[in-house]
Amino acid sequence: MSDNPPPTNSAASKTPASAAPTAASKPNPAPPSSPSNLSLDEQKAPKYDASSIQVLEGLEAVRKRPAMYIGDVGVRGLHHCVYEVVDNSIDEALAGYCKEISVNIHKDGSVSVVDDGRGIPVEKHASGKSALEVVMTILHAGGKFDKNSYKVSGGLHGVGVSCVNALSDWMEVYSRRDGKEYMQRYERGKPVTPVKEVGPAPAGQSHGTTVRFHPDSQIFETIEYQYDILVNRLRELAYLNKGIRIIMLDERNGQTETLHYSGGIIEFVSHLNKNKTALHPVIYFEKTMDNIQAEVALQYNDGYSENLFSYVNSIHTIEGGTHVVGLRAALTRSMNNYAKENKLLKDKDSSISSDDLREGLSVVISLRIPQPQFEGQTKTKLGNTEVKGLMESLCGDALRTYLEEHPAEARTIVSKSMTAMAAREAAQKAKDLIRRKGALESSVLPGKLADCSDENPENCELYIVEGDSAGGSAKQGRDRRTQAILPLRGKILNVEKAQIHKLLESEAIRNLIMAFGTNFGSDFDRAKLRYHKIIIMTDADVDGAHIRTLLLTLFYRHMKELVERGHIYIAQPPLYKVKAGAKEAYVYSDAELAKLLASWGDPKNYHSQRYKGLGEMNPAQLWETTMDPAKRTLLQVTVDDAMKADELFTILMGDAVEPRRQYIERYAKEVQNLDV
Secondary structure, rough: OOOOOOOOOOOOOOOOOOOOOOOOHOOOOOOOHHHHHHHHHHHOOOOHHHHHOOOOOOHHHHHOOOHHHHHHOOHHHHHHHHHHHHHHHHHHOOOOOHHHOEEEOOOOEEEEEEEEOOOOOOOEEEOOHHHHHHHHHHHHOOHHOOOOOOOOOOOOOOOHHHHHHHEEEEEEEEEEOOOOOEEEEEEEOOOOOOOOEEEEEEOOOOOEEEEEEEOOOOOOOOOOOHHHHHHHHHHHHHHHHHEEEEEEEEEEOOOOEOOOOOOOHHHHHHOOOOOOOOOOOOOEEEEOOOEEEEEEEOOOOOOOOOOOEEOOOEEEEEOOEEEHHHHHHHHHHHHHHHHHHHOOOOOOOOOOOOHHOOOOEEEEEEEEEOOOEOOOOOOEOOHHHHHHHHHHHHHHHHHHHHHHOOHHHHHHHHHHHHHHHHHHHHHHHHHHHHHHHOOOOOOOOOOEEOOOOOOHHHEEEEEEEHHHHHHHHHHHHHOOEEEEEEEEEOOOOOOOOOOHOOOOOOOHHHHHHHOOOOOOOOHOHHHOOOOEEEEEEOOOOOHHHHHHHHHHHHHHHHHHHHOOOOOEEEEEEOOEEEEEEOOEEEEEOOOHHHHHHHHHOOOOOOOOEEEEHHHHHOHHHHHHHHHHHOOEEEEEEOOOOOHHHHHHHHHOOOOOOHHHHHHHHHHHHOOOOOOO
């Protein structure tokens, strides 16, 4: 390994083109193909003329650039295809025509979605094709642009099911209408059969739709569906659409679950707080105004983090939007008015802030809007400007009435928020003191940090290393241009059990914040991030796992955007170094060890060294196995299921003992690398 940067290719100089002669001068130019009139760059460049302009017909554009339509072609995009099909059935439920949806993972790897809605129309469309074929093969086609067919809909862009069709190696659609069943088959988005009547609809299924498809291995990195990922999204949909029944079945192993919640989002909030101590019953209100239906359920617990889930027409708006802004404004104003009117806050006291009211709050917002305006096809943020004022009015009136009618609960919430306000003010004083001393500023870096020389954050990595010994090896073995090292001594504060001002009293956490350059909490600024890869490198034992969990809790609770944007990684150091004669190898799991020994022949004729700590490897070994970008394995930390992630952090790091005991008992048999 060398600390010297590789040579870079200098940009080739370009010969300026001569001014073009006018038509009147009638020059005698050399033939166009003559290289004498072309610069060296122009001679090498590929031909660019009218023949270079391509028009992608039908669904070819989707297959050419699938990530533009479903986000990516990894695990997330694969499962997103199922959501797109299920969303159509949910739209039927929102319109009042569907009561039950079944989602099956079949043994051949295909997925089917069955509903008891109206069925897709099959009559001839104005295009001359069957309406069913139009819906399944043409982008921006469907009934969701007609206000009479669907008053509210999640899939307003009209590209969902046709995109899934394009990205499947085959798809079959069955439509049941008026007691008859029709079907059509497609291969990679193209019809291979006409729309045809296949007989009377099955008994008890006179209407509805079945979509069965198999993902295309030419498109996706993996085509194996995961039951847990699908069932978590379906559970969300069942909460949001109270009364609907969703049945999930995995034919590969017989696993099944029926999701049905008559209480809707009230049960959703109760689920979010099931491992926490709730401070009052769930507060719920709903109202319709200007054709917008709003449902809100909220409950405070004794924790310190906020759990907010917002939805529009059952679409999870991960980045919030105007509906969230409106709710927060109404909550802040209502609580301050109540506190002052009842002398809980005196005039000289500072007001309760929106941040104070987030502490320990679990809330679900569900809106149904005829014409939602989402920011981008991924629909992660609501942009309707009129919704902010409408939500402020709806939520403000409902909260004011609730607080007046439930004084005990109102005082409990005010007391909780005032405690948070005191902690916030203490944290602000601590921040001001630290700022005066020059800490937490990007120009001041912790003394233990061995920084890298490259100043472009996109090229830079920060290794958070357990222990000074391993930190020393990492500093010697690293690539000094792009890899920075921050040793971490011992275990950091468990932020799940601590208020925000306690974070600043922890030297280890302050060092992390200073190294990142982003600040934290409400002051977090991703634009100031100094490293685009933050890599946790801990020992492969119980203590290492605990430190890793503590760090992930800190990042998830107070720097969540680092996780959401994919900046957090976990290093994978080897478990063993194996020697057999002249052969030598590093292996990263017991299964890999068994496979290696089997390939070597005689498994009694070898010597293995079990690495219990990173400090047992010298700098060259640490580089070769764990830090060399060409050879290392990194696990990227993602938040595909925020609700599940929050639940796990609460169970593993929270105050309640019983949920943690149950979790340990449930998964005890799966524990690996346990030190005894």
